[in-house]
Amino acid sequence: MLPYFLLFFLSSGVVLSSDCPGECSCQTQGSIFCIQRRSSTVPHVPTATQHLYIFQNGINTLSQDDFKGLGELELLDLSQNELAEIPDSVFEMLSKLKNLDLSTNRITHISKGSFSGLVQLERLYLHANNIQSIHLEAFESLEMLLELKLQGNQLTSLPSLHFPRLLLLDLSYNTIPTLGPSDLQTPHLEALKVASLGLTSLDEDLIASLGNLHELDISTNQLTEVPQALKQDSLKGLIKLSLAANPLGELKVEDFQKLSGLQELDLSGLNIQVFSQSFFQNFPRLLHLTAAENPFNCMCPLAWFHVWLKEKAVNLGRPEETRCHFPLVNAGKMLSELEHKDFGCPPTTTVLIGSPIGSTPVTLTPTTSPETIHTNAIPPPPPPSETTVSSKTDSPLSPEPPVSPSSTSGELGEHICPPNICLNGGTCNFDPLGQLSCTCLSGTSGLYCENLEEVPEPPKPSAEVLIVTHVMPTELDAISSRQVTSTSILLDLHRFIETRPHIRGIRLTYRNLSGPDRRPIILSVPASYPEYTLRGLKPNCTYSVCASPLGERINSRANSSVETGSCTEARTEGVQVPSSASRVETQSPLTYTLILALAALALVLGLAVVAGTIICVRKRRQAKAGKELELGPADPDPMELEGIKASMENGGNGTLPHKQTEIDRCHTPQPPSSLQQNEGLDYEVSLMQGHCPSNNNLTSLKPSYF
Known part of the structure; x- marks a missing residue:
């Protein structure tokens, strides 16, 4: 009986204590945590391991023997080690690996075979290294990639990134002064972060190719004006935008008219002294505004701003860094703590x-x-005093x-x-x-x-009820979803991290409650990430997301917030039909009708040419017949006899011969002048013959993954 129990435990992925490596923790099913082990080599772990965390170990080399037999591994965290290179084909046997974290090492170069064999890889984290170059074919096999993080390296150029499924790309804090559409062939990208690259402009064709963009970070660059690329229709779905720390000039209302869907806006460090009230009318859905490190002039023209924040329930980010510079009476004061009387506005008069x-x-x-x-x-204020004035003596202080x-x-x-x-x-x-x-x-x-009143009555309007429920304190250790799109969920982990200041990392487990496949997906997130975005989700589905400290034993049957205390649920939005798809659908019948019309026109023109030829031949025959009556019969022209013979072979109806057309049909002669008026479209229709060799050398398009 005992062998059956052993077989059951081994097949279910439970790591026995005898198989757990030294200085490691194996309390969680299928996961092994080797944190701060202080060893230069990778530990030997059981073959059934699915999640292996070996960060902060001092590992400086890797070899294929380190991962021999780990064919079931799905997550490998090698961050915060001493790796200087990634040997070719070192991960080749990890065919099921989906998450690879190599961040915060000392890697300087990515070679052609660094990631060979990782055909199922979805998340690749290479940030905070010393990477200076990447081989042009280093990422060719990573067609399933969803997230790629390269921020904080020493890159000066990029290979062409061709990722048909990529959703997140972070290139921030490198030195790449130009980016074009040929550099990023990522049609489904949701988040693009290009902060501190040295950009002087934002390529309009690049932004136009990213029709699914929800988040754009172009902060800390050399942009001297708001990029014209932000005026394109492709950014109507943009939710989060950061323009911080750019030497921008004046912010004009018309520069942001296409961004009516923004929910988060960062305008920090832009030398702004005052906001016009009409500027924020462009953003009816704004929920979070950051305007820190600006020299605000806290006088009457800015008095409306504090009231607007409260009325619209807009959260002001970094309020301790959002302070007044002028006038001297308000210098150094936090803008969010000023009262209306502090702005020095004159009284208005009705x-x-x-x-x-x-x-x-x-x-x-x-x-x-x-x-x-x-x-x-x-x-x-005190009750107003009544005074008698004439219609010509209005108060000069009245702004209305x-x-x-x-x-x-x-x-x-x-x-x-x-x-x-x-x-x-x-x-x-x-x-x-x-x-x-x-x-x-x-x-x-x-x-x-x-x-x-101290004990207010229950408010009648439903809007006030929503406000009360919104400001009610939530559970201290609960996580929450702050922003949801059709394919992503932004998680707020601030409270979770604050209540656990000594955790080494966060284990995120999420599953789709609306689909047939409810198997959990596990990710590891550093404790320094108070926000994390889950991407690659299915639209119009309810997801359950749970968080727990890395290395802590959790109940694998826990599916709800009642059991774990740190879960949340969020429903992704439905898919909006892309404008390009609708355009194709509406143009397809029009194109078909146009082809039929052109074919009919070609037929009519062909008949007209034939009829004209017949008339000319008859007139010429009549003229010759008249000459023969006057001058006598003449020797027939051999070319004419040939034409008469061809006419007889075709039934004697006088139509033009087709033999030459059949011989030269597969070549490209000049179209008749009557067809050139229609740009050669009618002539091109006649070239589509089944027995002719194809001249279409275009490569077949790959099917879309979405």
């Missing part, structure tokens, strides 16, 4: 003006009242012109409330005398509805 009835002049006594935009932290009444009505003109004058959902209105007042919701009080 003037009520009457109109004459008929031809009889009527003098009205309008009421002026200082009006200031407040936040919840600002107490209401008075509203003109109707010239044909005796009623008072309509007034426009200043924006944001009533707080906490209150409604602004005017009484018959023109006095402004606020109608407050239940649970609020005050002149401007600025006071909240």
Whole structure:
């Protein structure tokens, strides 16, 4: 009976304690953790191992014997070691490997055979090395690759990256001053990070070829103006954009009109002094804004910004680095902590003006009242004082012109409330005398509805309910999904990392709850990644994602957040039909109709030529017959006899011979002049003969993987 139990344990991937290498941990099923082992060689592990973590070991060389028999290995983490090179074919026997992490080593060159045999590889991490060159054919066998990270190296050029399935490419912090469409043949790319490459421009053809782009990072380059490439329709699906630390000039509203879908925008270090309120109207879906390291002029033109952040629920990133430089009274203060009164805005004035009835002049006594935009932290101003002014003595401090009444009505003109004058959902209105007042919701009080009762009643509008549930504190150790697209989920791991400050890494396990294949996929993420994007997901599916510290034993049957305490679920969006596909569908019947029309036109022209030829031949015969009557019979022209013979062979109907056409059909003679007017299309149709040799030397297109 015992051999059967042993066979069961071995087949299920459980590593027995006797097979676990020294100084390693084998508590998790199918996974071995050899962390900070301080050895220069790869440990020998059981052949059933699926996930092998051997980072921070001091390994300086690799050989094929190190991975002999590990045909089931799917994840190999060799990061933070002392590797200087990757020997050719060293991973050749790891045919099932999907994740390879070689980051933070000392690798200087990638040769042609460094990754040979890795036909199933999906994620390759080479960042934080000293890579100076990559062989032109180093990545040729990696057609299944989804993520490639090369940031933080010493690259000055790239081989042509042809990855039909690639979703993430990070080339940041290298020296590659130019990138064109021939360099990146990645039609399905979702995230492109090219920060600090020394770019002086962004190639428009390159961006146009990336129609599936969701994230673009072009920060810390030498861009002197907003790239024209950002004005293309291909970027309508862009969700995240970083322009930080570029010597840009003025930010114009028209430069961002195509980016209405942005949810995250980074404008740090752009020497911005003030934002215009109309600028952010381009981004109705904005959720996160970073504007740190800018010399803000915190005066009245910027007073709206703090209120706008609260009203739109926009999260301001790096608030401790977002400070005022001017004026001196606000210098050094955090922009997010200023109140409206700190911006020094003058009070606004509302003037009520009457109109004459008929031809009889009527003098009205309008009421002026200082009006200031407040936040919840600002107490209401004192009640306005009533003064009598004429229509010609408006206050010079009033930024809003008075509203003109109707010239044909005796009623008072309509007034426009200043924006944001009533707080906490209150409604602004005017009484018959023109006095402004606020109608407050239940649970609020005050002149401007600025006071909240200690025990407020349940809010009636559904929007307020959503706000309350949004700000409710979540579980401290829970992970969350902050951004979801049709093929990716952005995970927020801040709370998970904060509650576990001593973890060595994060183990992410995710599975598709909507598909037939619910097998978990496991990834290892460094503890320095507070955010991580899962890519290559299926659209319109619900995914369960769980996080646990690396090396910690977890319950393999745990599928829900109730069992593990650090899981979340997110549903990917549905697939939007690409514009190119719809264009092809709409053009296909049109093209077919056009071909039929051209064929009919060619037939008509052919008949016209034949008819014209017949008429000419008959007239010539009649003329010759008349001459023969006058001069007598003449010797027949041999060429004419040949034509008559050919006509008789074709039925005697006088049509042109076709023998020469059949002989020269497979060559390329000049088309008739009557067909040249249609750019030769009718003539090209006649070349499509089955018995002629093909002249199509184009290589067959590979099928799409998506």
